[in-house]
Amino acid sequence: MMEETTPEEHYRKKTSPSYRKALGQYFTPPAIARLMSSWILPTHPNSILDPAAGLGIFTEQYEQLNSTHKPLWNLYDTDQSILAGARERLSSYRASYLQEDFLFSDWNDSFEAVIANPPYFKLSTHQRKQDILQQFNSMLNMQLPGNTNMYNLFVLKSAYQLVQGGRAAYIVPSDFLNADYGRWVKDFLVAEGLLQYVIVTDYQHSWFDDALTTSAILLCEKGGNNEEVEFLTMDTADDIPAVQQYISECKQSSTPFGKRYHLRELDTAKKWRSYYQNSVMDSLQHVVPFQQVAAASRGIATGANDFFCLTASEITTYQLSDSYLTPCITKANQVETPFFSQQELNYLIEKNMPVYLLNVQKDTKMDPSLVHYIQLGEYAQFHKRYLTKHRSPWYKAEVRKPAPIWFRVFNRERLHFVRNEAGIVHLTPYHSIYIHPSYKQDTDVLMAYFLTDIASQVMKETGREYGKGLVKFEPNDINHSYIVDIDAIDHSTKQTIQSLYEDIRLCSYQSSKWYERKEALEYVFRSIILSKNDRVV
Structure with missing residues (x-):
């Protein structure tokens, strides 16, 4: 008998990886969703927010654990098709389906619980980046950097909207714990006394099929007189039941399962790796x-490698003078050993690898061949790329x-x-x-x-x-x-x-x-x- 295809598997088959990546769609494994649901279950919330609902795995796992109290789920997602899939999957539960960007929803709305796997992509790719930054500056008095990731914003906004006594569970990439842009999130979670547990997965193990990223599960509570944070680690899925059992005790044990710190001990300006490794x-x-x-x-960023990086045969074809070129390693796989000599370079040249960099500076005297090559580059619109359009002239390489x-x-x-x-x-x-x-x-x-x-x-x-x-x-x-x-x-x-x-x-x-x-x-x-x-x- 064939196993039934899950909604996540079905969705992966009908969508491309590039489509899912553009929207930051990475699906939470059921066992992780169950662990996170078990954190918010004891508070018996009447309203639960999932700001990036996807196909509704959190709702499904929570409701399987919950046999009595039936909350109203507030499910946000910008993708119409994925939200339709969630509606079909969760038809027997109380839910409000909101096809909109949670970051632009009313900041005055409040929720008794939050559970989320926020979208994972850079804020810089969002069409309304400046509007988002202005909102967070206005509401949280935060001058967030433009290189932050979207999941940080989802954590900050939803945690702000959590009511007193409410709990939140997030699964996010663990890189924010050790990256400069993560300081704002750490500052907020520590200042508000929200963090109870940080569960970090082994970086050798990936919980998501579609993403090369480690994960951290943040378990938070608002107004719980929390003074300590405990860092736990999970190496494999086999560790999930033990961790789930432990957190259900809510630090009743005097012997910590992981590493426990007072909030005052946490330095948000440093990498937090030292707290759990x-x-x-x-x-x-x-x-x-x-x-x-x-x-x-x-290294040198060209903004248009196809234009700036040339092989020996291309140099001959375009009749470019050696005076416009400099030898350059353009790809990591061009170097195979810890010692790169002239002999290795000659081998790459003979193999017709792109190991020449067009090196035109402002005072370069250009012959007709170079002018023609630059015109070809403009015809291909290389001069309109993000980096090239901010250079003058656009074909001037970094030095x-x-x-x-x-x-x-x-x-x-x-x-x-x-x-x-x-x-x-x-x-x-x-x-x-x-x-x-x-x-x-x-x-x-x-x-x-x-x-x-x-x-x-x-x-x-x-x-x-x-x-x-x-x-x-x-x-x-x-x-x-x-x-x-x-x-x-x-x-x-x-x-x-x-x-x-x-x-x-x-x-x-x-x-x-x-x-x-x-x-x-x-x-x-x-x-x-x-x-x-x-x-x-």
């Missing part, structure tokens, strides 16, 4: 702030000095650093690491350190965790991290590191000899920066 920083010595040794900045070390923006198991032996520039798949002048003579020592697992462990403390083990770094995430203290390494140890580095440089990448030298480097650097009790390779 064990930190390698606790066992470190001889490390200094990254910015004391180096500085990270993003960057070649960095001695590159750092890949997206990483998984370990972080990827590249020694730029070819001395060329790169686009945004990599960040540039510029060594301060007083440490330039130690560049190879620093690169040797970056090859180690302990370096990755330390720097991951400031990265942004996504689902399925993906970690992303913005330049400031790197700049706010820590690095080995070069000044604490004696001359003899530096010579040892230099010798191992030269050996590993000559080894075939990931060969047995490569791993032997890497383990030796690992031992040396762990001996420098870890306390004696933690020096296990």
Whole structure:
């Protein structure tokens, strides 16, 4: 007998991933919806708000738990078809279906409970971005940044509309806990005394099929004389029943299941990762702030890679002079090892990869071939792209000095650093690491350190965790991290590191000899920066 298709599965089949992504539609697993419903159930609310109802999974799971009290559900969604699906699914329950943007609904409406999986996309893509920002400034006195995500706004507005004694449950990407734009949400939740539990999922596990993001479940209560917040973690779906049982006790246990903090202890300006994860920083010595040794900045952003990035054959076709071009890494997969030399660059050129960047500056003297190529770009309307239309002239590329070390923006198991032996520039798949002048003579020592697992462990403390083990770094995430203290390494140890580095440089990448030298480097650097009790390779 075939299993019945769920409404979510049916909806996925009839809509494209791009459509769902544009509207921020990611469906909550039933077990998570049940856990969140169990949080608001004990208050027996008469009115429940779901500001991004989707196909009504929260209503369904709540009503399955609730056998007596029948609340009125206020279900908002902007998508007519998905709201029709919710109406069909929830026909036996009391519900008001509102096809409108919750962010523009009446701020004076109040609700006894809120449960939500808010839309996940950037505010900058919303057609009424400025109107939204003005509303939040007026109602909450918040000057929100334009790079905030929509889910933050849904949390803020719905929490504001929660009545005294009411409860709220949200599932949101956990990145706001550790991102600069998340501070406004953390400030509000802490100042209002709303947070009771923060349940964070393991970043190696993804709860959503359509999104590479970790999740945090925020369980809130308004006016509950709450003075403590508890951070819990769930590694897999198998942990859900135990967590659900624990929160039903409402902190009656004197022994916390997770890590418990007084509200006054929470620093909203810092990354909250330290409140729920064990930190390698606790066992470190001889490390200094990254910015004391180096500085990270993003790669070149063209705004129109198809125009600016060229292959050798395209250069020949358009008869472009070498004086208009500079070698450039344009994609992350063009670099396969931690050492990028002129030989690797020549190989990419021979393979006709797009590793030339059009480099036209204001004072460039243009020949007819270049003028013709620019005209082709304008015919294709590259000059009307977001970045290009804000440049004068639009075809003028950003200028960057070649960095001695590159750092890949997206990483998984370990972080990827590249020694730029070819001395060329790169686009945004990599960040540039510029060594301060007083440490330039130690560049190879620093690169040797970056090859180690302990370096990755330390720097991951400031990265942004996504689902399925993906970690992303913005330049400031790197700049706010820590690095080995070069000044604490004696001359003899530096010579040892230099010798191992030269050996590993000559080894075939990931060969047995490569791993032997890497383990030796690992031992040396762990001996420098870890306390004696933690020096296990």
